[in-house]
Amino acid sequence: xxxxxxxxxxxxxxxxxxxxxxxxxxxxxxxxxxxxxxxxxxxxxxxxxxxxxxxxxxxxxxxxxxxxxxxxxxxxxxxxxxxxxxxxxxxxxxxxxxxxxxxxxxxxxxxxxxxxxxxxxxxxxxxxxxxxxxxxxxxxxxxxxxxxxxxxxxxxxxxxxxxxxxxxxxxxxxxxxxxxxxxxxxxxxxxxxxxxxxxxxxxxxxxxxxxxxxxx
Amino acid sequence: xxxxxxxxxxxxxxxxxxxxxxxxxxxxxxxxxxxxxxxxxxxxxxxxxxxxxxxxxxxxxxxxxxxxxxxxxxxxxxxxxxxxxxxxxxxxxxxxxxxxxxxxxxxxxxxxxxxxxxxxxxxxxxxxxxxxxxxxxxxxxxxxxxxxxxxxxxxxxxxxxxxxxxxxxxxxxxxxxxxxxxxxxxxxxxxxxxxxxxxxxxxxxxxxxxxxxxxx
Numbered sequence: 001x002x003x004x005x006x007x008x009x010x011x012x013x014x015x016x017x018x019x020x021x022x023x024x025x026x027x028x029x030x031x032x033x034x035x036x037x038x039x040x041x042x043x044x045x046x047x048x049x050x051x052x053x054x055x056x057x058x059x060x061x062x063x064x065x066x067x068x069x070x071x072x073x074x075x076x077x078x079x080x081x082x083x084x085x086x087x088x089x090x091x092x093x094x095x096x097x098x099x100x101x102x103x104x105x106x107x108x109x110x111x112x113x114x115x116x117x118x119x120x121x122x123x124x125x126x127x128x129x130x131x132x133x134x135x136x137x138x139x140x141x142x143x144x145x146x147x148x149x150x151x152x153x154x155x156x157x158x159x160x161x162x163x164x165x166x167x168x169x170x171x172x173x174x175x176x177x178x179x180x181x182x183x184x185x186x187x188x189x190x191x192x193x194x195x196x197x198x199x200x201x202x203x204x205x206x207x208x209x210x211x212x213x214x215x216x
Numbered sequence: 217x218x219x220x221x222x223x224x225x226x227x228x229x230x231x232x233x234x235x236x237x238x239x240x241x242x243x244x245x246x247x248x249x250x251x252x253x254x255x256x257x258x259x260x261x262x263x264x265x266x267x268x269x270x271x272x273x274x275x276x277x278x279x280x281x282x283x284x285x286x287x288x289x290x291x292x293x294x295x296x297x298x299x300x301x302x303x304x305x306x307x308x309x310x311x312x313x314x315x316x317x318x319x320x321x322x323x324x325x326x327x328x329x330x331x332x333x334x335x336x337x338x339x340x341x342x343x344x345x346x347x348x349x350x351x352x353x354x355x356x357x358x359x360x361x362x363x364x365x366x367x368x369x370x371x372x373x374x375x376x377x378x379x380x381x382x383x384x385x386x387x388x389x390x391x392x393x394x395x396x397x398x399x400x401x402x403x404x405x406x407x408x409x410x411x412x413x414x415x416x417x418x419x420x421x422x423x424x425x426x427x428x429x430x431x432x
Binding site: 007009010131133134136137138159160162163166167169170172173174175176177183186187189190191193194195197198199202205208209212213215216 | 223347349376389393406413414415418424425428431
């Protein structure tokens, strides 16, 4: 596990990075940058009951399950968080995540606010949560309009949702104002680097320090 | 308050950075680098009862006080931490520190383990503590010998002290293994950047978010 800003020789427990923001504040681009530049950060693969699209691969994009299989997993406590969206179920499988964390791998969660709060409740010590704010509402509107793909009604709806989403900022560990994409990306990387150096996460430290003290 | 990795327009409460390490692990050099490269980080000026040396300036190197003045300060609760070393008193004046923190300035503490624990107890939310470990004991010995200024007896004593000092690693927020000075410095800067972005420290956020929401 060699990392530029880690303590390479010391075993580390992974962390769960939760990134939230209102639509248009830059989360999708930042997630893409993170996946490109932080290879030790893997995206959590969700379990879902929605039908597989032709382009999707089971175990890569999602784990596809029947509603009965999903409910069994949920009722056995095998999901770290779950939600029902438009009649389909989505959830994060606990076993895969625990394995990744124990192996020192960090996991990026692309989940909504409710999911983020569920994950934090189940594993408070493993979660690092970041909330991204837009620098201003006119700028948020411009970004939504620049996407061009959305109708005026959709943009209006997204702005209306933004109000409720922004109101959640108090539930996050870190809050960033995304006035410059590269600067915000640098901030997220600094947070990742720092959180990886937290004493509790460096589970190999007791062994390392014992080795040191044995020489004294 | 313009900082490369901060949210410039948002008022921030400063933090107290406590750096500890056994003698020879690199703390002095890292402190110097921090003071050169992080201008927003100021060193806490201690109060002391020890006589002023000709080269020292009152209010720059120390606040020089009589024993009675010092005891008055201590008994009034005006010191964040204090200690008696070789018959002289040393302490950190609370008022100066509170003023700096409220103004968004970070303070670097060059205090020993006991002082660090006192500061943490008085102001747990404001303290960020980092413990620096040497990569190995032979390397620690080499670094102590390289200083050349110390006799073999002094080096032996420092190595003996190192054992007790290293044992304190569990009391710190972050633990770094200093196997490369520049890499360790980069880690400290990442920790500083991240800690400055903690939600609780950005005391201007409620106002900023209210301003955002007023546009929706």
